[in-house]
Amino acid sequence: MSNGFAASDDRLPAYARLRDTLTARIASGVWTPDKPIPSEARLAREFDVSVGTVRKAVDGLVDEGLLERRQGSGTYLHAPSFNASLFRFFAMRDGDGGPLSIPQSKMILRSRADAPAEASKALGTAKTIKIVRLRSLQDQPVLFEEIYIPCARFEGFEALPDTAFGPLLYPTYFEHFGVLVKRATDEVSFGNASDAVAQQLRIKTGDPLAVIRRTAFDIEDKPVEWRIASGSAHGFRYRSEIK
Known part of the structure; x- marks a missing residue:
């Protein structure tokens, strides 16, 4: 297509x-999020359009949350922070009472595993890689x-070396x-600990659990992850601010 545009409606x-x-x-x-994207002038030359056209296109991606402008630095890929997002539901702090830190992951x-029905429905496939973490x-x-x-989407994930994984x-x-x-959507419910979950969380079988089901989506809004996270309900909290 002319101008190097990806296939799209020429009427646009x-x-x-x-x-x-x-x-x-x-x-x-x-x-990548750590380096600025090419300047508007450079993109204008690459696609043979005006700087104003580039700016309007970039403005749209900023509004959609895909890019972010940093004063005096440039425009970057916007990587949402999910550092402690699941932990907003739990009253957990380090020993000194400070802010939440990123928890350790084991x-x-x-x-490879066939996904259970709920995960299969969310992802649109039963052919998945199963990850279990504590x-x-x-x-x-x-x-x-x-x-x-x-x-x-993740061919070879199960073969990555352990050094490829951090806490996130x-x-x-x-x-x-x-x-x-x-983006991700979280749904909270409550249940009781099975033997396996109780053993991992060091609680008693049947103890109350807070259960968080998350579906995560990529930039094209396609589901790329489904997870179910269980934690002791004794530490659960929920806060909503209405203005």
């Missing part, structure tokens, strides 16, 4: 077609997680597979 204005093209470039992993399992704060287990990701999975998704998690 140039800025909209450029926005779609830049979205495809983001999805391909060409740009990888218990990662292997997350702890100061050696105290806080969350037990079962996570499912589609094999088609989303950076690994992006760095190794070009999958950028843009």
Whole structure:
């Protein structure tokens, strides 16, 4: 297609077609959050359009949350912070009472597995890689997680070396597979601990649990992860501010 635009509707204005093209470039992993994207002038030359057209396309991606402008530094890929997002539901602090830190993660399992019905429905496939993790704060287990990701998007995940994993999975998704998690939805419910979960969390079988089901989506709004995280209900909290 002329101007190097990705395939899109020719009836769309140039800025909209450029926005779609830049979205495809983001999805391909060409740009990373730690370096600014090319300048508007450079993009204008590359696509043979005006700087104003580029600015309007970039403005749209900023509004959508895919890019962010940093004063005096440039425009960057916006990587949402999910550092302690699940832990907003739990009254857990370090021993000094300070802010929440990123909990430690222990990888218990990662292997190919058929997803359970709920995960399969959320992801649109039963062919998944299952991840089981235990997350702890100061050696105290806080969350037990079962996570499912589609094999088609994460080919080779189960074979990655242990050094590829830190306390957070989303950076690994992006760095190794070009999958950028843009948003996630969390659903909270309550249940009782099974023998297996109780053993991992060091609580009693049948103790009350807070259960968080999360579906995470990439920049094209396609589901890329489903997880169920369980923690002791004794530490659960919920806060809502209405204005």
